[in-house]
Amino acid sequence: MDELTRTMSAAASGMAAQSARLRLSSENIANVDTPGYHRKLVSFEETMRDDSRAVATGPLQLDRTPLDRIHDPNHPLAGVDGYYDGSNVNLMVEIADAREANRSYEANLRMFEQARQMAGSLIDLLRR
């Protein structure tokens, strides 16, 4: 029973980490047209929580690739050459990342559900 509680705690940490990643991905997508916006990234690392090897999100990082130079002389931020700095968000990458986060989140949820059912059937032994 104790093992199953640890299982649920590990699965919950996985879900928290994946939803943090999904949130950053949505923020990036929302800011795809914000001039000067750098894409936000987070990496995952191992921690010990409640005696199980849980996952936690590391520090927030900014994508260092150069910003897109967009030619639009009518834009208020455009320089004398008619270019301004856009964001370095690539929609295709963000959507793929969001899809992957979603898939991993569901896998964690499936494991949580299974641990819960296993604990439930253990308790069912006490019936009758």
Place this chain on the structure above:
Amino acid sequence: MDHNLTLLRLSSALAAHAASRQTVVTENIAHADTPGYKARDLPGFAETLAAGPGFAARATRPGHLEFGAPAHGAEPVETAAFGAESPNGNSVSLEDQMVRSAEIRQSHDLALGVYRKTMDILRTSIGKAR
């Protein structure tokens, strides 16, 4: 009578093994995107049973130190990568882990089924109607 009690012990050991293994598989899935993480799994129940109870020192006085492996105890070992590793050195494959968790579910259900049946037989033998 003794036979039945062995069955009970065996089935509860199988249920405990399934629960420990479920923890390891869930940790793998939680780390499905952690760079450099290697997937792990417990050895099978048959091997664990054949190896016998782990060697653990018994503490009989307050001053004694406890050490050694726990009685049910198999340590998780790294499994061979299922397919290719990701570029970031992670060897967890969600598909492989899902198959493992289905196996675990089966063996847990089996253990509980045997336990319940054994209890029924014991009840019947003491003459109590089911």
